[in-house]
Amino acid sequence: MNPLGFAAPVWLVALILLLPLAVWFVARAERRRARGLAAFGEPQVLARSSALARPRDRRLGAALRLGALTLAGIALARPQLGDRPAAIAREGRDVLVLLDLSRSMTVPDVKPTRLAAAKRAALEAVAASPNDRLGLVVFGGSAFLQLPLTADRAAFRLFLESAKPGDLGDPSTDVSSALATAARTFAHEGERGYQAAVLVSDGESGESDMDRALAALKKQEVPVFAIGVGTSEGAPVPADSSEAPEPYHRDHIGRIVVSRLEEGDLRRAARETGGLYARAANPDEMRALAQGLSRLDVHALAVTKARRHADRFQWPLALALAVLAIEPLARRRRRGAAGRAPALAAAALAALVVAACATASREARRGERLYDDGRWADAHQAFERAHAKSEDPALAYDAANALYRLKHYPQAIKAYRDVSGGAPELRARTLFNLGNAAVRAAEDADPGDKDALFAQAIAAYEAVLRADPSNTDAKWNLEVALRKRGDTPTGSSSGRGRRGDYGRGAQNVPGFTGTPQAAVGAMAGGGYGSGEGESAEELNESQARQLLDAVQREQLSSHFGRPARRPTRDERDW
Numbered sequence: 017m018n019p020l021g022f023a024a025p026v027w028l029v030a031l032i033l034l035l036p037l038a039v040w041f042v043a044r045a046e047r048r049r050a051r052g053l054a055a056f057g058e059p060q061v062l063a064r065s066s067a068l069a070r071p072r073d074r075r076l077g078a079a080l081r082l083g084a085l086t087l088a089g090i091a092l093a094r095p096q097l098g099d100r101p102a103a104i105a106r107e108g109r110d111v112l113v114l115l116d117l118s119r120s121m122t123v124p125d126v127k128p129t130r131l132a133a134a135k136r137a138a139l140e141a142v143a144a145s146p147n148d149r150l151g152l153v154v155f156g157g158s159a160f161l162q163l164p165l166t167a168d169r170a171a172f173r174l175f176l177e178s179a180k181p182g183d184l185g186d187p188s189t190d191v192s193s194a195l196a197t198a199a200r201t202f203a204h205e206g207e208r209g210y211q212a213a214v215l216v217s218d219g220e221s222g223e224s225d226m227d228r229a230l231a232a233l234k235k236q237e238v239p240v241f242a243i244g245v246g247t248s249e250g251a252p253v254p255a256d257s258s259e260a261p262e263p264y265h266r267d268h269i270g271r272i273v274v275s276r277l278e279e280g281d282l283r284r285a286a287r288e289t290g291g292l293y294a295r296a297a298n299p300d301e302m303r304a305l306a307q308g309l310s311r312l313d314v315h316a317l318a319v320t321k322a323r324r325h326a327d328r329f330q331w332p333l334a335l336a337l338a339v340l341a342i343e344p345l346a347r348r349r350r351r352g353a354a355g356r357a358p359a360l361a362a363a364a365l366a367a368l369v370v371a372a373c374a375t376a377s378r379e380a381r382r383g384e385r386l387y388d389d390g391r392w393a394d395a396h397q398a399f400e401r402a403h404a405k406s407e408d409p410a411l412a413y414d415a416a417n418a419l420y421r422l423k424h425y426p427q428a429i430k431a432y433r434d435v436s437g438g439a440p441e442l443r444a445r446t447l448f449n450l451g452n453a454a455v456r457a458a459e460d461a462d463p464g465d466k467d468a469l470f471a472q473a474i475a476a477y478e479a480v481l482r483a484d485p486s487n488t489d490a491k492w493n494l495e496v497a498l499r500k501r502g503d504t505p506t507g508s509s510s511g512r513g514r515r516g517d518y519g520r521g522a523q524n525v526p527g528f529t530g531t532p533q534a535a536v537g538a539m540a541g542g543g544y545g546s547g548e549g550e551s552a553e554e555l556n557e558s559q560a561r562q563l564l565d566a567v568q569r570e571q572l573s574s575h576f577g578r579p580a581r582r583p584t585r586d587e588r589d590w
Contacts, residue, residue: 021325023094031089038085042078049074080343087336095332096325107314108147110165110206113138113172114194115179116217116245118156119187119265120275123218125251126297134216134245135176137296141214141241144310151201154179155194157186165205191221191281195229195240202238204475207433208468210315211238215285216296218246219278226281230288236468239291239312241305242282247297250276315433378402380411387414392421409435413446420449425457429472444480448490451476455497470501 022028115138121131142150150172152163162183163175181187198213213233233240252264253273264272279293286293292308294301383398396418403411416431432450435442451473458469477494480487 020095020097023096023325023327025093027089027092027094031086031093035082035086035089038082042082046074046078077343080339084336084339084343087332087339091329091333091336093329095328097328098326108145108149109309109312109314110151110202110211111142111145111148111309112151112153112165112198112201112211112213113142113176114153114155114159114198114213114215114217115176116156116189116191116194117154117179117181117184118189118218118220119181120189120218120220120253121245122181122254123246123251123275124254125247125249125275126245130218130245131181133296134243135179137243137245137302138176138214138216139173140302141243141306141309144306147314149206151205152176152179153194153197153201154183155190155197156181156184157188157190157193158184159190159193159197161197161201164201189217189221191215191217191219191285192226192229195226195233195285198238199229199232199236202236203467203471207315207472207475208237210313211236212291212309212312213238213240214309215240215242215282216245217242217282218275219244219280219282220275221278221281226284230285233289235464238289240285240289241291241309242286242293243296243302243305244277244279244282244293245296246275246277248277250274379405380414383411383414383418387418387421392418396422410442413442416446417449420453420456423456425453425460428453429457440483444483444487447476447480448487448493451480451490451493451497455493455500458500467501470497473497474501 115134117131121129121134123130126133142148146169147167149165149167150163150169151161151165152172152175153159154162162179163172166172194215194217195213202211202213251274253275255262255265266272277295279295283293285291292305294305296302379398379402383395383402386392386395386398396415399411399415399418402408403415412431412435416428416435419425419428419431429450432446432453435446454469454473454476458466458473461469474494474497477490477497480490481494484490
């Protein structure tokens with residue numbers, strides 16, 4: 017257990033400085049009062065004939081008020097004793113680095129080579145956002161995903177630094193294939209609005225279909241941050257190997273090939289997708305590009321368990337309220353009618369104390385009752401108030417489920433995304449219902465938005481299956497989402513007796529302590545489903561892994577873009 021400490025010790029310092037001053041003011045007021053009474057009449061006579069509080073009672077009341085002040089100061093200092101479990105959400109973006117490995121990147125017009133400078137520029141661009149997930153796409157005449165999105169910065173750096181032109185069979189450059197690969201990767205990884213691509217190249221590209229690739233990125237709201245590497249003067253392209261008969265590469269008519277930085281395609285990619293362009297050799301432009309990347313919206317990427325110091329300010333605060341409640345009794349009067357005034361004041365303070373004790377659990381119970389009665393709008397408000405008081409992720413989950421019941425699917429999707437922390441079971445339920453809400457939203461959405469919503473649902477179901485391969489409901493809903501999107505998944509089942517609908521769903525029990533009737537339930541009908549459900553036969557772990565492998569092969573292969581090919585002799589970038 018952690019020892020006693022204070023989160024805001026500055027209030028202790030203020031208390032130490034102000035408390036003697038408060039004592040001096042109280043003593044000074046008491047002396048002035050005593051002198052005034054003495055001037056008015058004999059103190060002994062006044063004590064017998066009036067309802068004034070006795071000096072002893074007044075001193076006791078003053079001491080209680082000072083004690084309440086002291087306890088309030090201690091509460092403001094936030095005493096902490098022991099620790100408590102906590103969930104820390106890591107927020108960031110999904111960033112794909114598109115690295116040019118064509119032959120022209122070996123040109124030494126930037127020391128030591130363009131490729132080395134490109135790697136430094138890529139690391140500089142992503143350094144300002146240390147929480148982002150990073151992936152690597154390498155390209156020349158074709159492109160492929162070298163490293164899927166990962167939070168492991170060391171792995172990203174290792175893959176980036178080990179990339180070399182020899183990894184590609186086609187030494188030419190096709191920027192459009194890199195952009196198309198990024199678009200296809202982002203269609204299956206991450207969430208729209210929290211993605212970006214960093215394109216690092218010298219811009220020398222042959223004829224390619226930039227229009228289609230840029231249209232896909234714009235549709236997915238993926239900005240391209242392009243970095244140009246090289247100089248406008250350029251330099252000769254080195255030969256493929258040191259064993260070549262001469263040091264430079266020649267074109268098909270025998271001329272030494274000179275490669276230069278060409279910014280046209282790079283600037284266009286940045287301009288049309290809402291990104292930025294920078295020259296790697298210009299520190300100011302690179303700084304602006306990194307800042308622009310870091311200003312993009314972030315979302316919760318992962319939640320880690322931790323332990324934090326437990327606040328105990330409630331203890332001195334409760335004591336301070338109790339002292340203030342009993343302080344009027346110390347100044348009791350000796351006459352009946354007047355003697356009831358302190359009692360009434362004490363009762364009023366006690367009522368305030370009781371009113372201040374309204375807890376999140378009360379609002380949560382009220383939300384559960386409203387949910388059971390079908391009053392989902394009122395239930396949502398109650399759960400929101402309860403979550404604001406306790407920050408319990410289970411209550412945020414309940415509020416999202418109420419939105420789902422109201423058929424406010426876009427708002428429910430956002431609410432499910434915002435749920436962070438909690439037990440693995442809560443995370444699985446949240447992702448499952450997120451997928452359900454995304455499918456429902458896709459059914460009502462415009463044609464242009466359907467694919468993105470189905471992609472969100474598929475990603476949510478896959479995340480559930482990665483955590484629990486035996487979850488047949490998630491498996492069945494994944495198949496439904498794929499079919500609704502137009503895919504033809506492999507290795508799937510039609511459910512028990514081909515009567516499967518959407519599985520029994522992730523039941524919503526407010527705070528996980530309520531009744532099954534308070535469930536969002538299965539995607540098909542919104543009910544919480546039967547005990548067994550109508551989903552596919554349960555898979556063992558081996559079968560589930562085979563299913564996931566099949567789905568991943570269907571959706572996201574490790575190689576995108578056109579197959580590697582040999583360039584024609586008239587094609588640029590050699």
